[in-house]
Amino acid sequence: MQNDITDKVMATLGVFVRATVYVMLILPAVIVVIASLTQGDSLSFPPKGFSTQWYSNAFASTPFMSALWTSTKLAVTATVIVLSVGSAAAFAIARYRFIGSSLFQSIALSPLIVPVVVLGLGLLQFLSWMGFSQSYLGLFVGHLIIMLPYVVRTMVTGLLLLDRTLEQAAMNLRAPPFRVFCRITLPLLVPSLITAGVFAFVTSFGNVTLSSFLASSGTVTLPVQIFTYVEYSYDPIVAAVSTIVIAVTAVVILVIERAVGVDKLF
Amino acid sequence: MRNKALLGLRGQGEASTAWMWQIAPTVMLLLFFFILPLAGVVRTSFYPGTRSFGAEGFSFEQYLKVILDPFYRSVLIDTIVDGLIVSMVCLVIGFPVGYSLARLPPKQRRWRLILVILPLTLSLVVIVFGWIVILGRGGLVNQLLVSIGAIDRPIRLPYNRTAVLLILVQQFLPYMILSVMSVCSKIDPVLEHAAANLRANRFTTFRRVIVPLAAPGIVSGMILVFILTVSAFVTPRLVGGGNVQMLGSIIYEQVIVALNWPLGGALAMVLLIVTSIVISLANLLAAKKFARHRSSANAK
Amino acid sequence: MDKNTAVLTLKNLNKTYDNTTAVDSVSLDVVKGELLCLLGPSGCGKTTTLRMVAGFVKPTSGSVLIQGSDVTNQAPYRRDTGMVFQSYALFPHMTVAQNIAFGLQNIGFAAKAQTERVHEMLQLVELEHLSKRFPAELSGGQQQRVALARALAMNPAVLLLDEPFSNLDAQLRVRLREDLRALLKRIRITTLFVTHDQEEALMFADRVVVMRSGRVEQVGSPAEIYETPATRFVAEFIGWCSLFEGVVDGQGVFTTGKSIRLPLDHKPGPATVIVRPEYVKPAEALGSGPVFEARVTSNTYYGALCRLRLDVSGQEVLMEAHYPYGHGPSIGDRIEIRIDPKGARRLPAH
Ligand SMILES: Nc1ncnc2c1ncn2[C@@H]1O[C@H](COP(=O)(O)OP(=O)(O)OP(=O)(O)O)[C@@H](O)[C@H]1O
Ligand SMILES: [Mg+2]
Numbered sequence: 001m002q003n004d005i006t007d008k009v010m011a012t013l014g015v016f017v018r019a020t021v022y023v024m025l026i027l028p029a030v031i032v033v034i035a036s037l038t039q040g041d042s043l044s045f046p047p048k049g050f051s052t053q054w055y056s057n058a059f060a061s062t063p064f065m066s067a068l069w070t071s072t073k074l075a076v077t078a079t080v081i082v083l084s085v086g087s088a089a090a091f092a093i094a095r096y097r098f099i100g101s102s103l104f105q106s107i108a109l110s111p112l113i114v115p116v117v118v119l120g121l122g123l124l125q126f127l128s129w130m131g132f133s134q135s136y137l138g139l140f141v142g143h144l145i146i147m148l149p150y151v152v153r154t155m156v157t158g159l160l161l162l163d164r165t166l167e168q169a170a171m172n173l174r175a176p177p178f179r180v181f182c183r184i185t186l187p188l189l190v191p192s193l194i195t196a197g198v199f200a201f202v203t204s205f206g207n208v209t210l211s212s213f214l215a216s217s218g219t220v221t222l223p224v225q226i227f228t229y230v231e232y233s234y235d236p237i238v239a240a241v242s243t244i245v246i247a248v249t250a251v252v253i254l255v256i257e258r259a260v261g262v263d264k265l266f
Numbered sequence: 267m268r269n270k271a272l273l274g275l276r277g278q279g280e281a282s283t284a285w286m287w288q289i290a291p292t293v294m295l296l297l298f299f300f301i302l303p304l305a306g307v308v309r310t311s312f313y314p315g316t317r318s319f320g321a322e323g324f325s326f327e328q329y330l331k332v333i334l335d336p337f338y339r340s341v342l343i344d345t346i347v348d349g350l351i352v353s354m355v356c357l358v359i360g361f362p363v364g365y366s367l368a369r370l371p372p373k374q375r376r377w378r379l380i381l382v383i384l385p386l387t388l389s390l391v392v393i394v395f396g397w398i399v400i401l402g403r404g405g406l407v408n409q410l411l412v413s414i415g416a417i418d419r420p421i422r423l424p425y426n427r428t429a430v431l432l433i434l435v436q437q438f439l440p441y442m443i444l445s446v447m448s449v450c451s452k453i454d455p456v457l458e459h460a461a462a463n464l465r466a467n468r469f470t471t472f473r474r475v476i477v478p479l480a481a482p483g484i485v486s487g488m489i490l491v492f493i494l495t496v497s498a499f500v501t502p503r504l505v506g507g508g509n510v511q512m513l514g515s516i517i518y519e520q521v522i523v524a525l526n527w528p529l530g531g532a533l534a535m536v537l538l539i540v541t542s543i544v545i546s547l548a549n550l551l552a553a554k555k556f557a558r559h560r561s562s563a564n565a566k
Numbered sequence: 567m568d569k570n571t572a573v574l575t576l577k578n579l580n581k582t583y584d585n586t587t588a589v590d591s592v593s594l595d596v597v598k599g600e601l602l603c604l605l606g607p608s609g610c611g612k613t614t615t616l617r618m619v620a621g622f623v624k625p626t627s628g629s630v631l632i633q634g635s636d637v638t639n640q641a642p643y644r645r646d647t648g649m650v651f652q653s654y655a656l657f658p659h660m661t662v663a664q665n666i667a668f669g670l671q672n673i674g675f676a677a678k679a680q681t682e683r684v685h686e687m688l689q690l691v692e693l694e695h696l697s698k699r700f701p702a703e704l705s706g707g708q709q710q711r712v713a714l715a716r717a718l719a720m721n722p723a724v725l726l727l728d729e730p731f732s733n734l735d736a737q738l739r740v741r742l743r744e745d746l747r748a749l750l751k752r753i754r755i756t757t758l759f760v761t762h763d764q765e766e767a768l769m770f771a772d773r774v775v776v777m778r779s780g781r782v783e784q785v786g787s788p789a790e791i792y793e794t795p796a797t798r799f800v801a802e803f804i805g806w807c808s809l810f811e812g813v814v815d816g817q818g819v820f821t822t823g824k825s826i827r828l829p830l831d832h833k834p835g836p837a838t839v840i841v842r843p844e845y846v847k848p849a850e851a852l853g854s855g856p857v858f859e860a861r862v863t864s865n866t867y868y869g870a871l872c873r874l875r876l877d878v879s880g881q882e883v884l885m886e887a888h889y890p891y892g893h894g895p896s897i898g899d900r901i902e903i904r905i906d907p908k909g910a911r912r913l914p915a916h
Contacts, residue, residue: 118912184657
């Protein structure tokens with residue numbers, strides 16, 4: 001009898017907590033999208049009237065649009081580079097036993113747990129010592145560093161799960177190593193590559209913490225632009241721009257869902 | 267033959283140097299843009315004075331300032347407390363979600379998981395902006411309060427510590443949920459059936475079976491949330507304005523606004539030391555308490 | 567090619583890992599069209615031997631010859647071997663037809679020839695209707711046949727099978743191994759295969775190599791291995807048997823202490839004798855041979871026969887007999903048995 005009561009309390013509490021959490025998680029994004037469609041001049045909720053005027057304003061705004069272009073260019077190029085560099089490293093970690101292998105792996109994963117402000121200061125200072133401050137290059141390498149852990153982790157897992165006997169079978173069928181790689185290893189790694197690439201992309205595209213240390217007037221990314229804008233004023237144009245960011249992120253997540261399935265990620 | 271080695275397709279036990287070529291780019295990247303910059307922060311924190319460029323000399327001046335100045339000391343303590351609060355709250359409300367995700371059939375899990383991943387991958391600044399809209403003068407909460415007659419006119423809701431912590435919880439909750447989910451999906455449900463069969467109610471099963479087995483995921487999730495919280499600066503700046511100071515935001519201030527890198531460096535080092543201590547303590551605790559049965563739990 | 571030249575030769579093959587010896591000076595010849603089986607308990611080095619032949623494991627010493635040429639240091643993808651892996655290793659991202667065509671592409675088959683050969687192979691394993699399926703959409707037995715077709719399509723000098731039936735359920739296993747044996751005999755392919763199942767080895771192979779901790783224990787036809795095992799290990803590993811330690815006297819009579827006495831035409835001296843359980847019968851079922859009094863210590867019903875453990879004045883004797891409806895003796899019963907002297911085998915002295 002007593003058992004039944006605790007069980008019921010726990011079940012009810014669980015349902016309540018879960019519902020609250022899901023609502024809370026999605027609330028900011030939903031509110032931003034709705035607020036962006038307002039007719040009024042100030043942010044309010046519920047929005048006054050319906051219009052898409054703030055989108056026209058956003059698309060006409062040079063700072064926001066050039067920042068969007070910078071962010072996209074940065075995220076795409078950095079993803080391509082980090083995928084090749086990080087996958088090669090993952091190959092070594094997963095397939096060779098060498099001295100320092102596990103040390104190397106944990107250093108490659110550690111940008112995840114080093115506070116961004118520390119890394120931001122370090123990179124800012126190091127790049128200015130090297131004479132690269134305020135440059136696109138600085139932003140670029142900074143992003144590579146914070147994308148690297150996702151790629152290494154995903155690719156190492158993918159490689160370790162790949163059945164090596166498939167490669168042996170291909171060799172037994174007279175396929176030379178490069179052919180085995182192209183026809184067997186690579187196709188079987190595609191889901192891992194997509195996952196790693198998507199996470200790398202969104203990490204770079206949405207990053208504000210590191211970028212705000214490394215960005216300069218010529219290299220403002222969209223999140224940094226939103227950050228500086230919101231610091232001083234906010235009006236519905238930010239909501240419209242933010243909705244663009246939400247849309248890009250959502251599309252990218254749906255790509256993973258379609259290509260790999262989100263429940264295979266974790 | 268060389269090809270074969272490069273692609274890692276050699277037979278077992280054969281020596282090869284292919285791994286060197288494979289890790290070389292990453293090693294260079296990490297060395298020049300991760301390890302050396304961090305070492306640079308260590309050096310800078312020992313410069314005297316407030317000059318960021320061309321500073322010289324060696325002194326403990328900055329560290330003394332951080333420790334002796336009551337302002338920095340209280341910010342440090344507040345930040346650590348905030349980190350503990352946020353990670354505890356994330357655990358308490360994130361655990362039920364992570365656990366239920368692990369137990370749901372794939373079809374139902376998919377959409378809920380998307381709800382968790384979207385805020386994780388969405389730019390932090392967009393999330394914070396969303397909260398400003400929710401809590402702002404013309405925002406959702408004010409409208410609700412006015413309409414139910416709790417207040418007469420919209421009030422200023424953000425700009426306090428509670429709001430900052432609420433927003434930080436929401437931002438970092440996905441990390442906790444996913445961490446708990448991945449460890450719980452490795453716990454065999456049969457163990458719970460066995461506990462129920464031994465007359466344990468849900469709470470006892472939860473406390474005596476699930477929590478001990480999920481401990482590694484709980485610890486790693488809490489560590490991650492703690493680190494993210496103590497180094498946060500976007501949220502405190504945008505929501506807290508000048509009223510809520512956190513370690514991350516004063517470091518940002520010193521580095522970007524005040525351009526006082528030596529002090530920023532010392533604060534950053536203190537942050538790094540605090541996080542390292544917390545990580546080691548948490549791991550030590552978890553290892554002590556749970557290490558002995560972890561092996562059998564993982565060997566499903 | 568001469569019928570008796572070896573297609574595959576292993577010369578003094580050794581493989582040591584850090585501190586374990588997996589394969590210890592194994593030498594073998596497999597002749598054209600022969601089905602040779604490596605049989606032994608788990609961990610005795612069968613898979614390692616097979617992998618050395620395919621080239622995935624490099625021998626520590628010794629050599630592998632395929633059709634007379636030394637391939638010990640040749641890359642796996644240059645060797646003329648076709649392997650069916652224990653897990654089948656079908657490429658999950660290719661259809662059945664693409665799996666089979668993969669190898670043909672690697673040895674330069676033209677598109678048209680590929681299609682023909684794939685079709686021919688699918689006909690051989692009776693899977694024409696499944697050519698467009700992916701491996702995940704096939705049953706275990708079908709997967710095995712695809713793996714076989716894929717290996718056979720290359721027309722390899724030696725076919726290598728690693729526990730080909732271990733992933734199948736018991737009934738399917740019995741049926742498939744008869745089919746597979748008939749097929750391999752029909753196309754007269756030289757086959758080296760590995761199993762730890764003695765029944766499978768006996769019914770499948772032309773010749774059996776019994777291995778024990780990396781060494782070859784005995785080589786012979788299934789009948790030789792079963793009827794005249796060379797060692798105690800082989801006798802006990804292959805099927806059930808009673809084992810008697812004793813001496814043979816000048817008259818050719820074998821005795822163990824006081825319980826067992828059997829006529830044996832062999833030279834005098836100490837001897838180990840084995841008797842398979844089918845040579846032990848209830849006294850009334852066998853016309854001749856010495857009669858022993860036995861106490862039943864266990865009786866297990868297997869349907870067509872019962873397996874009994876008997877105690878003949880302290881000596882354990884195993885018997886197989888047919889008792890309809892399970893009306894056999896119960897534990898503790900005393901029965902009379904005869905041992906057919908023709909079934910008594912003396913193990914070679916060492
Ligand atoms: N890569 C390896 N490293 C170290 N030892 C190994 C390796 N591969 C095999 N061994 C050892 O070599 C011995 C023979 O292994 P092998 O796989 O050939 O056995 P097997 O006869 O095929 O057994 P099973 O019937 O279980 O498949 C075993 O003791 C095994 O532990
Ligand atoms: Mg084996």
